[in-house]
Amino acid sequence: GAGVSQSPRYKVAKRGQDVALRCDPISGHVSLFWYQQALGQGPEFLTYFQNEAQLDKSGLPSDRFFAERPEGSVSTLKIQRTQQEDSAVYLCASSGPAGVVGYTFGSGTRLTVV
Amino acid sequence: AQSVTQLDSQVPVFEEAPVELRCNYSSSVSVYLFWYVQYPNQGLQLLLKYLSGSTLVESINGFEAEFNKSQTSFHLRKPSVHISDTAEYFCAVIVSNDYKLSFGAGTTVTVRA
Numbered sequence: 001g002a003g004v005s006q007s008p009r010y011k012v013a014k015r016g017q018d019v020a021l022r023c024d025p026i027s028g029h030v031s032l033f034w035y036q037q038a039l040g041q042g043p044e045f046l047t048y049f050q051n052e053a054q055l056d057k058s059g060l061p062s063d064r065f066f067a068e069r070p071e072g073s074v075s076t077l078k079i080q081r082t083q084q085e086d087s088a089v090y091l092c093a094s095s096g097p098a099g100v101v102g103y104t105f106g107s108g109t110r111l112t113v114v
Numbered sequence: 115a116q117s118v119t120q121l122d123s124q125v126p127v128f129e130e131a132p133v134e135l136r137c138n139y140s141s142s143v144s145v146y147l148f149w150y151v152q153y154p155n156q157g158l159q160l161l162l163k164y165l166s167g168s169t170l171v172e173s174i175n176g177f178e179a180e181f182n183k184s185q186t187s188f189h190l191r192k193p194s195v196h197i198s199d200t201a202e203y204f205c206a207v208i209v210s211n212d213y214k215l216s217f218g219a220g221t222t223v224t225v226r227a
Contacts, residue, residue, distance in 0.1 A: 040219070
């Protein structure tokens with residue numbers, strides 16, 4: 001596609017519920033990133049994929065967070081047993097041959113845990 | 115991890131007035147520097163970036179930023195703002211051999227008529 005597409009745009013989850021957030025990167029982009037943006041803060045790195053390989057998951061805040069990109073294209077960020085502190089905007093970005101200097105961000109998924 | 119400081123959290127400004135958003139980073143190594151803009155309910159859009167070469171970089175909509183290595187700063191300026199410039203602005207840094215963007219906390223610019 002022309003841009004990075006994320007769905008759903010908004011998600012309200014009850015505390016304890018599992019959620020799955022989808023990212024559809026720009027076609028052909030090898031690198032894919034997830035960031036978490038808490039209210040009033042700048043985005044913070046969660047994880048990085050190169051094709052289907054998850055090369056860095058150092059930013060995932062707990063073992064309730066899990067990301068995958070099984071075919072090297074679409075990625076899913078899963079959060080198990082959601083807590084109120086998980087409320088944030090989750091941003092996905094992809095980059096192609098230009099590498100990290102060519103990041104394109106999606107519009108994000110706003111997760112609210114109630 | 116890189117530390118990025120945006121010194122102003124809120125900047126109110128009148129239309130057609132100049133604006134400066136300050137950004138400082140902590141790094142003793144080579145870095146790439148970025149300014150992103152986030153309009154309400156939208157994702158991050160790249161405004162401009164410094165990779166190498168001329169320390170003054172410009173965007174297509176009149177913003178400019180200057181890389182100052184000695185002061186580890188990358189301040190963003192616009193000589194005359196429009197109502198449509200109302201948005202949140204984020205400064206970000208990547209160390210040149212890394213891939214993670216480190217962001218500042220953001221500066222909200224509100225332009226009033």
